[in-house]
Amino acid sequence: MSNLNELYQEILLEHNNKPRNFRKLEDANRQADGYNPLCGDRITLYLKVEEDVITDVAFQGVGCAISRASASMLTQSVKGQTLDKAEEIFDGFHTMITEPEAEVDYDALGDLEMLSGVSAFPTRIKCAILAWHTLHAALAGQGDAVTTE
Amino acid sequence: MSTASGSFDVARIREDFPILKQRINDKPLVYLDNAATGQKPQAVIDALVNYYTCENSNVHRGVHTLSQRATDAYEGARSKVRQFLNAADDREIIFVRGTTEAINLVAQTYGRENIGPGDEIIISAMEHHSNIVPWQILGQETGAILKVVPINDDGELLLDEYEKLLSPRTKLVSIVHQSNALGTINPVEQIVELAHRRGVPVLLDGAQSVAHVPVDVSRVDCDFYVFSGHKLYGPTGIGVLYGKAELLEAMPPYQGGGEMIRSVTFEKTLYNTIPNKFEAGTQNIAGSVGLGAAIDYVANLGMDNIAAYEQELLTYGTRRLAEIGPLRLIGTARHKGSVLSFVMENAHPHDVGTILDAEGIAVRTGHHCAQPLMDRFEVSATVRASLAFYNTKEEIDALVHGIDRVIEIFSR
Numbered sequence: 001m002s003n004l005n006e007l008y009q010e011i012l013l014e015h016n017n018k019p020r021n022f023r024k025l026e027d028a029n030r031q032a033d034g035y036n037p038l039c040g041d042r043i044t045l046y047l048k049v050e051e052d053v054i055t056d057v058a059f060q061g062v063g064c065a066i067s068r069a070s071a072s073m074l075t076q077s078v079k080g081q082t083l084d085k086a087e088e089i090f091d092g093f094h095t096m097i098t099e100p101e102a103e104v105d106y107d108a109l110g111d112l113e114m115l116s117g118v119s120a121f122p123t124r125i126k127c128a129i130l131a132w133h134t135l136h137a138a139l140a141g142q143g144d145a146v147t148t149e
Numbered sequence: 150m151s152t153a154s155g156s157f158d159v160a161r162i163r164e165d166f167p168i169l170k171q172r173i174n175d176k177p178l179v180y181l182d183n184a185a186t187g188q189k190p191q192a193v194i195d196a197l198v199n200y201y202t203c204e205n206s207n208v209h210r211g212v213h214t215l216s217q218r219a220t221d222a223y224e225g226a227r228s229k230v231r232q233f234l235n236a237a238d239d240r241e242i243i244f245v246r247g248t249t250e251a252i253n254l255v256a257q258t259y260g261r262e263n264i265g266p267g268d269e270i271i272i273s274a275m276e277h278h279s280n281i282v283p284w285q286i287l288g289q290e291t292g293a294i295l296k297v298v299p300i301n302d303d304g305e306l307l308l309d310e311y312e313k314l315l316s317p318r319t320k321l322v323s324i325v326h327q328s329n330a331l332g333t334i335n336p337v338e339q340i341v342e343l344a345h346r347r348g349v350p351v352l353l354d355g356a357q358s359v360a361h362v363p364v365d366v367s368r369v370d371c372d373f374y375v376f377s378g379h380k381l382y383g384p385t386g387i388g389v390l391y392g393k394a395e396l397l398e399a400m401p402p403y404q405g406g407g408e409m410i411r412s413v414t415f416e417k418t419l420y421n422t423i424p425n426k427f428e429a430g431t432q433n434i435a436g437s438v439g440l441g442a443a444i445d446y447v448a449n450l451g452m453d454n455i456a457a458y459e460q461e462l463l464t465y466g467t468r469r470l471a472e473i474g475p476l477r478l479i480g481t482a483r484h485k486g487s488v489l490s491f492v493m494e495n496a497h498p499h500d501v502g503t504i505l506d507a508e509g510i511a512v513r514t515g516h517h518c519a520q521p522l523m524d525r526f527e528v529s530a531t532v533r534a535s536l537a538f539y540n541t542k543e544e545i546d547a548l549v550h551g552i553d554r555v556i557e558i559f560s561r
């Protein structure tokens with residue numbers, strides 16, 4: 001039961017109810033779709049990248065609380081960051097939810113730390129990571145939708 | 150558990166299913182994912198163990214005693230299936246891996262032989278992907294076209310629309326008997342009658358109905374009926390294609406190999422007669438034996454009794470879920486099996502599933518391999534509680550309690 005409370009923390013639910021940067025970015029220069037065929041979660045991630053910096057980011061889509069909150073937190077955490085820094089944040093996030101025993105620099109993660117409870121729910125890791133795979137695809141300029149499978 | 154209901158002693162029946170005694174996340178397991186697969190009674194588990202302990206051998210091939218025992222067990226299972234479906238002849242029962250393989254078999258043999266460019270295949274809006282994709286593949290290969298019978302908001306097939314779709318170009322109707330995602334039980338006798346009036350054969354996807362509805366292929370008069378053993382409380386990897394003998398005899402083989410031949414030279418091969426023509430290679434003998442045991446088990450309980458008890462659970466479950474404000478049932482057909490598919494106002498099905506799992510309750514969340522159906526109801530996924538004869542009203546109460554927990558968490 002405590003695992004559940006740790007998963008559905010208030011901040012996560014709040015991001016789910018009021019996702020940040022939840023809109024279409026009209027002047028995006030990178031964009032990708034992410035899809036989890038197992039549960040039907042879908043997101044579209046929009047990025048504006050200038051020089052090496054993500055100057056703006058937004059998303060749209062449907063999904064569970066975890067995928068929505070994760071996408072919402074992603075937009076907050078990578079906005080204004082260099083591409084290298086965004087990659088670093090992703091690595092830290094990935095380690096946090098897949099290797100619960102590993103050392104993680106939580107300061108760099110900000111609100112994303114609230115998703116650490118996902119590590120106790122292996123079936124939900126894909127939900128938390130969908131937005132991040134989509135970010136990779138958008139930065140790599142892959143036109144096709146990425147999937148979690 | 151005080152669940153004796155008429156002659157149906159559920160507490161006693163539950164004793165037959167060892168897996169149900171488990172605890173999950175410190176709670177008694179409440180298994181409500183029966184539409185995905187059924188649990189196995191001890192009799193099925195014992196039949197598998199006994200087969201491998203005392204009878205294992207290859208069939209139809211040896212003169213030795215074990216080979217004869219294995220053959221008897223395998224052919225005995227075929228007879229049990231024939232009797233259970235009330236088919237006319239054992240030769241009309243083909244063992245396959247499951248529903249999916251059976252539909253692909255029909256598409257690739259009957260379909261390729263009889264369906265050409267511009268010909269039409271009728272399916273419905275509530276089909277499982279396994280009754281959509283094989284026909285799309287056939288369509289790509291032959292130029293045949295899929296026609297889809299629409300449904301109403303309750304998830305009922307629109308029969309008059311179906312009738313309108315039937316045309317001289319229709320070469321096959323392939324429709325689900327009981328929907329896995331909604332529970333709707335389709336009026337298969339009418340569906341078959343309307344098709345037969347125009348000389349069109351009908352395949353019924355019995356993956357769900359076989360476990361919940363008494364099935365009589367002779368009375369329904371369908372041309373093909375397919376199901377998977379694992380949803381009928383039997384093992385995985387075994388299933389059945391029933392086909393009318395004259396159709397099966399005229400169909401080309403599906404796969405080539407041993408067992409399906411009568412004689413082989415490098416110049417010419419003579420195919421075996423049905424059913425062996427469609428059973429190339431060493432089959433899932435143990436699986437068929439397990440399926441036979443599962444059929445004995447449910448036949449002993451009585452499919453009518455099972456259906457009546459499950460209807461009682463469905464009525465109770467529908468009433469309890471209807472009392473929950475922020476919950477909407479998807480699939481409210483007048484005639485339906487024991488499936489409760491629903492969405493919630495604030496909580497996504499995936500989150501509902503995780504919270505229920507923490508309460509020991511197993512439900513399915515997602516699109517249930519029926520994405521076009523989800524699109525029809527404008528949802529991306531549902532939560533599906535699917536009930537079997539070993540479920541109880543207390544378990545439905547546990548589900549309702551679990552949903553209360555979801556509401557509590559998501560209204561924080």
Ligand SMILES: Cc1ncc(COP(=O)(O)O)c(C=O)c1O
Pocket residue numbers: 184185247248249250277279280325327328329354356357377518
């Ligand atoms: C209605 C229906 N058709 C077909 C299938 C496919 O069955 P299987 O995966 O056993 O081949 C299922 C099961 O998921 C089903 O519910």
